[in-house]
Amino acid sequence: MNRFTEFELETHELKPIAGYWTYDLVSLEESLKGFLSKINELKRTIKEAKKHCTQPSPHNLTWDESAALFLYTMEAGDQSFYRLLNQVLRKENRNEVIPWFSYLKLFDTAVRKLPK
Numbered sequence: 001m002n003r004f005t006e007f008e009l010e011t012h013e014l015k016p017i018a019g020y021w022t023y024d025l026v027s028l029e030e031s032l033k034g035f036l037s038k039i040n041e042l043k044r045t046i047k048e049a050k051k052h053c054t055q056p057s058p059h060n061l062t063w064d065e066s067a068a069l070f071l072y073t074m075e076a077g078d079q080s081f082y083r084l085l086n087q088v089l090r091k092e093n094r095n096e097v098i099p100w101f102s103y104l105k106l107f108d109t110a111v112r113k114l115p116k
Contacts, residue, residue: 015094020101025109028064028071031102040079049074065110072107 028046036042046067053066061069072082085103088096097104 014090014092017089017094017097017104019098020104021108023101023105025105026064026102028067028103028106031064031068031106034099039081039084041076042081045074045076045081046071059113059115061110061113065106065113068103068106069110 028050032039032042032046049067049071050063053063053070055063055066057066072085074081085100088100091097
Protein backbone atom coordinates (compact mmCIF):
# COMPACT_ATOMS: atom_id res chain seq x y z
CA MET A 1 0.00 0.00 0.00
CA ASN A 2 1.32 3.47 -0.75
CA ARG A 3 0.32 7.00 0.24
CA PHE A 4 -1.90 7.36 -2.83
CA THR A 5 -4.03 4.30 -2.13
CA GLU A 6 -3.88 4.22 1.66
CA PHE A 7 -7.44 4.95 2.61
CA GLU A 8 -10.67 3.27 3.44
CA LEU A 9 -13.98 4.28 1.99
CA GLU A 10 -15.60 6.31 4.70
CA THR A 11 -19.24 7.17 4.78
CA HIS A 12 -19.02 9.97 7.32
CA GLU A 13 -17.74 13.49 6.90
CA LEU A 14 -15.07 14.81 9.22
CA LYS A 15 -15.22 18.32 10.59
CA PRO A 16 -12.71 20.66 8.96
CA ILE A 17 -9.46 21.26 10.79
CA ALA A 18 -9.50 24.81 12.04
CA GLY A 19 -7.17 26.96 14.08
CA TYR A 20 -3.69 25.94 13.01
CA TRP A 21 -3.23 29.08 10.91
CA THR A 22 -3.20 31.19 14.11
CA TYR A 23 -0.08 29.39 15.33
CA ASP A 24 3.33 31.03 14.97
CA LEU A 25 5.54 29.78 12.18
CA VAL A 26 8.39 27.84 13.80
CA SER A 27 11.24 25.58 12.69
CA LEU A 28 10.54 22.01 11.67
CA GLU A 29 12.28 20.73 14.79
CA GLU A 30 10.23 23.03 17.01
CA SER A 31 6.97 22.09 15.27
CA LEU A 32 7.55 18.39 16.00
CA LYS A 33 9.39 18.50 19.34
CA GLY A 34 6.39 17.01 21.15
CA PHE A 35 6.63 13.91 18.94
CA LEU A 36 10.38 13.17 19.22
CA SER A 37 9.86 10.59 21.96
CA LYS A 38 6.70 9.18 20.35
CA ILE A 39 7.73 8.68 16.73
CA ASN A 40 10.60 6.29 16.13
CA GLU A 41 13.64 7.86 14.44
CA LEU A 42 11.89 11.23 13.98
CA LYS A 43 14.97 13.28 14.89
CA ARG A 44 17.07 11.40 12.34
CA THR A 45 14.32 11.64 9.72
CA ILE A 46 14.07 15.42 10.18
CA LYS A 47 17.85 15.72 9.68
CA GLU A 48 17.60 13.55 6.57
CA ALA A 49 14.79 15.69 5.16
CA LYS A 50 16.78 18.89 5.75
CA LYS A 51 19.86 17.33 4.17
CA HIS A 52 18.01 16.61 0.93
CA CYS A 53 16.26 19.97 0.52
CA THR A 54 17.43 22.26 -2.24
CA GLN A 55 18.42 25.71 -1.06
CA PRO A 56 17.85 28.30 -2.21
CA SER A 57 14.41 27.05 -3.13
CA PRO A 58 13.09 27.90 -6.60
CA HIS A 59 9.74 28.72 -4.95
CA ASN A 60 11.16 30.85 -2.12
CA LEU A 61 10.53 28.19 0.49
CA THR A 62 12.53 28.43 3.69
CA TRP A 63 14.72 25.49 4.58
CA ASP A 64 12.16 24.40 7.19
CA GLU A 65 9.21 24.74 4.80
CA SER A 66 11.00 22.69 2.18
CA ALA A 67 11.99 20.06 4.75
CA ALA A 68 8.39 19.88 6.06
CA LEU A 69 7.22 18.93 2.56
CA PHE A 70 10.12 16.53 2.05
CA LEU A 71 9.49 14.85 5.41
CA TYR A 72 5.87 14.21 4.47
CA THR A 73 6.92 12.47 1.25
CA MET A 74 9.58 10.20 2.78
CA GLU A 75 8.73 6.50 2.67
CA ALA A 76 9.58 4.34 5.69
CA GLY A 77 7.04 1.55 5.64
CA ASP A 78 4.37 1.37 8.32
CA GLN A 79 6.11 4.07 10.36
CA SER A 80 6.28 6.63 7.55
CA PHE A 81 5.62 10.12 8.83
CA TYR A 82 2.82 10.69 6.33
CA ARG A 83 1.04 7.53 7.53
CA LEU A 84 1.16 8.62 11.14
CA LEU A 85 -0.07 12.11 10.30
CA ASN A 86 -2.80 10.83 7.98
CA GLN A 87 -4.08 8.49 10.71
CA VAL A 88 -4.51 11.47 13.03
CA LEU A 89 -6.11 13.60 10.31
CA ARG A 90 -8.74 10.90 9.74
CA LYS A 91 -9.83 10.70 13.38
CA GLU A 92 -13.27 11.96 14.27
CA ASN A 93 -11.97 13.55 17.46
CA ARG A 94 -10.52 16.71 15.94
CA ASN A 95 -8.84 17.58 19.27
CA GLU A 96 -6.29 14.86 18.48
CA VAL A 97 -5.05 17.02 15.61
CA ILE A 98 -4.21 20.00 17.84
CA PRO A 99 -0.70 18.75 18.79
CA TRP A 100 0.06 18.74 15.05
CA PHE A 101 -0.96 22.37 14.48
CA SER A 102 2.59 23.79 14.43
CA TYR A 103 3.62 21.28 11.76
CA LEU A 104 0.41 21.84 9.79
CA LYS A 105 1.06 25.60 9.84
CA LEU A 106 4.57 25.04 8.43
CA PHE A 107 3.34 22.51 5.85
CA ASP A 108 0.44 24.72 4.73
CA THR A 109 2.70 27.77 4.46
CA ALA A 110 5.01 25.78 2.19
CA VAL A 111 2.20 24.41 0.02
CA ARG A 112 0.76 27.89 -0.50
CA LYS A 113 4.10 29.05 -1.96
CA LEU A 114 4.15 26.33 -4.61
CA PRO A 115 2.89 27.11 -8.11
CA LYS A 116 -0.69 26.16 -8.77
